[in-house]
Amino acid sequence: MRERRPIVTIALIVINIAAFILAEIFFGPTGDAExxxxxxxxxxxxxxxxxxxxxxxxxxxxxxxxxxxxxMLLLYVxxxxxxxxxxxxxxxxxxxxxxxxxxxxxxxxxLGRGEDIVSVGASxxxxxxxxxxxxVLLRHRGRIRGLxxxxxxxxxxxxxxxxFASEGIANEAHLGGLAAGFLLALLLYVKELTIVRRSERxxxxxxx
Numbered sequence: 001m002r003e004r005r006p007i008v009t010i011a012l013i014v015i016n017i018a019a020f021i022l023a024e025i026f027f028g029p030t031g032d033a034e035x036x037x038x039x040x041x042x043x044x045x046x047x048x049x050x051x052x053x054x055x056x057x058x059x060x061x062x063x064x065x066x067x068x069x070x071x072m073l074l075l076y077v078x079x080x081x082x083x084x085x086x087x088x089x090x091x092x093x094x095x096x097x098x099x100x101x102x103x104x105x106x107x108x109x110x111l112g113r114g115e116d117i118v119s120v121g122a123s124x125x126x127x128x129x130x131x132x133x134x135x136v137l138l139r140h141r142g143r144i145r146g147l148x149x150x151x152x153x154x155x156x157x158x159x160x161x162x163x164f165a166s167e168g169i170a171n172e173a174h175l176g177g178l179a180a181g182f183l184l185a186l187l188l189y190v191k192e193l194t195i196v197r198r199s200e201r202x203x204x205x206x207x208x
Contacts, residue, residue: 008088009079012095013072016122019060020068031064033118041118042103044110055107059099061120071122074159078129081147082185085136090188098128098181105176119170124177130156131181136189 020030028035037043040057047054062068083091102124110117133152142149156178163169 004084004087006080006083008092008095009076009083012079012122013075016060016062016068016072016075020062020065023061030062036061036063036118036120041120042107043116043118044107045116047107048111055100055103056096058103058120059096059122059125062122063120067121071126074126074155075122075129078126078133081144082129082132082136085144086132086185086188094128094132094181094184094188095125098131098177098184099125101180102127102170102173102177106170106173109172119173121170121173123170124173127159127174127177128181128184130159131178131183132185132188134178135182135185139189 023030023035023039027039030036030039033041037046039061040054041061042054042058062071079091079095082094086094099122103119106119106124110119130152133147134149134156137144137147137149137152160171160174163171163174
């Protein structure tokens with residue numbers, strides 16, 4: 001069987017980099033909150049005012065080159081793994097819906113705290129990918145090609161720790177994306193699980 005190439009993962013990385021460059025050219029330094037607001041960042045008052053598209057555009061904007069590179073590195077490492085297992089379309093669905101869920105969770109918390117600040121980044125979507133990989137690893141006895149459950153948990157622990165130890169990090173989006181990605185993978189990976197279970201019944205051999 002021909003192995004799937006991670007074309008969606010690569011396309012998403014290219015889109016994020018392009019969005020960063022365009023924001024820098026047309027709006028100004030992306031480390032500035034006002035620049036990110038004008039470029040399409042998520043702002044509670046503007047979203048509630050009808051600019052719902054910001055929930056999506058914010059997923060492709062980053063505050064500075066370091067923010068961009070950190071997210072894109074994680075996306076490349078984990079996206080290649082999950083896209084190969086889910087397929088291009090299902091992976092794209094998980095990424096977008098997981099990122100959207102993360103932004104909605106963060107929006108709810110910001111409203112609860114009475115905050116009206118700009119929020120940007122692919123972190124919610126990247127954590128959704130991480131949640132999807134977690135589900136797959138649990139279904140495959142803690143190991144798939146090139147990645148183990150222990151490695152993922154270490155990666156997740158460091159990501160969560162640095163999120164809470166640093167200022168200005170959207171931890172609610174991270175955790176919301178992680179939970180959404182896990183649940184979405186539970187739905188999207190069901191066909192693969194059905195095939196495995198049928199094979200086990202037929203010849204008694206586990207192929208996970």
